[in-house]
Amino acid sequence: MPFTLATWNINSIRLREGLVKRLLTEEAPDILCLQECKSPVEKMPLATFRALGYGHVVARGQKGYNGVAILSKLPLEDAGDMDFAALGHARHVAARLENGVTIHNVYVPAGGDVPDRMVNEKFGQKLDFVSEMRDWFSDNRPDRAILVGDLNIAPREDDVWSHKQLLNVVSHTPVEVDHLGQAQEAGGWVDVTRADIPAGKLYSWWSYRARDWDAADKGRRLDHIWASSDIAGAAHGSRILRAVRGWEQPSDHAPVLASFDL
Structure with a gap:
């Protein structure tokens, strides 16, 4: 069952309903994982997405903050959620496809401004969240699993516009990179995007603060697609839809996609 999966921090699913509709129409991924939905599930515009063929939804919502949703053309069942770091936030949800593949949709805390x-406190919560995610996947070693989402950490030197200038900036500090690396190793996860695109600068987020984000190009790769080692070899076709960052009233994140032949 080959399928294409996309992950996107939408920064308000209700405010950017039209952008989600456009992505689903133009790119038509089989599965779309959204983060930072900022809405209770009952107020998400799911009818709009169902009309486009995305009739299967697993989501966790929260008024005004956080929130994760998995929209799918393919049948899936709710596989639960975890409250890493006991924050009481809607930051993780899992769903299982009929072929046994489990998809984990994760929204790691941003961590504030001071590392x-x-x-x-927010930086500590971020580190604790990633540590608990590491421990959980170490105890529940994933197989036939995909983890996606806004992990809010750019791990590699070429995942940021300037490694030297961002070493002390939240999202690229050595302690965050180390925590994320431990989480990846503990779960035996393969970074699908970098397996497909092993070299070169690669970003999925550009700040709203830049007057011309495209020309300045001071980006970071904060959004990730990982696969458990047993199915990572089935992944291909990774890409980041940079142009979406330039749509009207956009999220500051661009969608990341990968295909799987499973």
Whole structure:
């Protein structure tokens, strides 16, 4: 059952309903995982997406913050959620396809502005979230699994516009990169995007603060698609839809896609 999967931090599913509709119409991925939906599930515009063929939905919502949703053309069942770091946030949801593949949709906390947990509680929460995710997947070693989402960490030097200038900036600090690396190793996850595109600068997020984000191109690769080692070889066709960042009233993230022949 070959399928294409996309992940996108939409930054409000209700505000950007039209952009989601456009993506589903123009790109037609079989599965779309959304983060930062900022809406209770009952207020998400799911009827719009069902009309486009995405009749299967597994989601966790929250008023005004967080929120994760999996929209699918393919039948899937709810496979639960985890409250990593006990934050009480809607930041993880899982769904299982009929072929036994489990999809984990994750929205890691951004971590605030100061990379010091002693003075910034949010940074500590971010590290704890990733640590608990590491421990959970170590104890529940994934097989036939895909993990996607806004992980809010750019791990490689070529995942940011300037490694040197961002070493002390939240999302690329050594401690965050180390935590993410441990989580990836503990689960035996393969970074599908970088397996497909092993070299070169690669970004999925550009700040709203830049007057001309495209020309400045000060991006970071914060959005990821991982696969368990037993199915990683079936992944191909990875791409980041940079042009979507330039749509009207866009999210500051661009969708990331990969296909799987399973």
